[in-house]
Amino acid sequence: MRGSWLPGRLVVVTGASRGIGAATAAALANAGAHVVLAARDRHALDDVAGRIRDAGGTATPVPTDVADEAAVERLFSEVSGIGQVSGLICAAGVLTNVPFAETTSETWRDTLAVNLTGAFYCCRAAFTAMAPAGAGRIVTIASLSGVYATEKFPGLAAYNVSKYGVIGLTEAIAVEGREHGISAICLSPGAVDTEMLRRANPALRPGLTPADVGELIAALLDSPLAPVSGANIPLFSNA
Structure with a gap:
């Protein structure tokens, strides 16, 4: 049975314009959270916010490129004007399928900039805002592609490395967040539609x-997270 942590909480969701980010924002809003939606695509972000509001939820879209440190700082400055941030979901991600030998420096940099460095920028900003309040919950999204000893596919070197990094980042946040009441977990989904x-x-x-x-x-998020803070949860499928 779902608890009562989410109602009234302010939660930032990155990558909220589509896919897992949009679906997560809708689920959190349906559970009573005020979701701040962050993504680069302003039109798509407004569409997601509109659907959430039509369903009776509360959503604030803030167009943001998580790979831009200054943009992330502006995002959390705007969030602080709304209220105390209680949660962060890092769902922003990019993927370029290209053979390893043909992976350009630009593709490598761009992939890590969004998937790993962007997650770092957002987690750092959220952590800094949560610590004085003595509480906060962070969920990062990695992938089975970043989990040791799972099947890997060709063309995804930069993506795989970025997701390995997200898992390590989450573990580090959990260690330092303990004394501040901040919990962090990582989900590593397999094949999501x-x-x-x-x-x-x-x-x-x-x-x-x-x-x-x-x-x-x-x-x-509606469950006690502290005992599992730092965990990476692989999501396998039988399909």
Whole structure:
């Protein structure tokens, strides 16, 4: 049975314009949270916010490029004007499928800039805002592609490395967050029915939907997270 942590909480969701981010924002809003939606696509972000409001939820879209440190600072400055941030979901991600030998420096930099450095910028800003309040919950999204000893697919070197990094980042936040009442966990989904999956490997049959992941995140946030802070949760599928 879902608890009562989410109602009235202010939660930032990155990558909220589509896929897992949009589905998670909808699930959190449905559970009573005020969601701040961050992504680069202003039109898509407004569309997600509109759907949440039509369903009776509260959503504030803030167009943001998480790879831009100054943009992330502006995002959290705007959030502080709304209230005390209690949660952060790092769902922003990019993927370019290209053979390793053909991976350009630009592709490498751009992938890590969004998937890893962007997550770092957002987690650092959220951590800094949460620590004085003595509480906060952070959920990062990695991938089975970043989990040791799982099957890897060609063309995803930069993506895989970025997701390994997200898992390590989450573990580090959990260690330093303990004394501040901040918990951090990571989810590593397998095949989720998203545009990113189709770019990664069109032959894969998705066994999860974005809504599946979003509802799980909402349930996790409504549960006591401190005992599992630092954990990475792989999401396998039988499909």
